Amino acid sequence: AQKVTQAQTEISVVEKEDVTLDCVYETRDTTYYLFWYKQPPSGELVFLIRRNSFDEQNEISGRYSWNFQKSTSSFNFTITASQVVDSAVYFCALREETSGSRLTFGEGTQLTVNP
């Protein structure tokens, strides 16, 4: 069965520090998709990135970067030069090809960026 583990429940950093959020997944499918979502206090889940299992190329978008490694079943998310506005709960999610559109989420990591 599919599973997503975000071992870091809470992380607190000072503004301008770099921070990495860890995500480890389990799946038996060879085709799957990984996602990161941001959830600010308002509650809405904001889509950040999607990667498919055949594309291990790392991606950078501004201060955000993602490291996908199939060998370790990890999909980690790094924020460079963090800002107070980055404070939120971040969720990693998995969708298996055989599970339709069902997303399996991790428990989330609460990131607090202090000024």
Add this chain to the structure above:
Amino acid sequence: DAGVTQSPTHLIKTRGQQVTLRCSPISGHKSVSWYQQVLGQGPQFIFQYYEKEERGRGNFPDRFSARQFPNYSSELNVNALLLGDSALYLCASSYAGTIETQYFGPGTRLLVL
């Protein structure tokens, strides 16, 4: 374009009552999924509807039901409410419901007393 909208934003019910939550997808999106997020946890999949047909169901009791209308909006119904049903209910839409990314609405916060 407007994003996913949900109504109401907040709701308070008592045990045993019934509740209906509503969701309008992004224009052009034909698939709607529902998730339940209990405080401090990740969202849990409840249902997916595509072209007005149920395409997936999570591990939730039969008290939970949903439907999708011809305009692709959707309703989630929960009967015989329990205290444990208190949660944020999130609706997500995607174009076709398979590999496309799901975009979430702001959610409905349900409190059962």
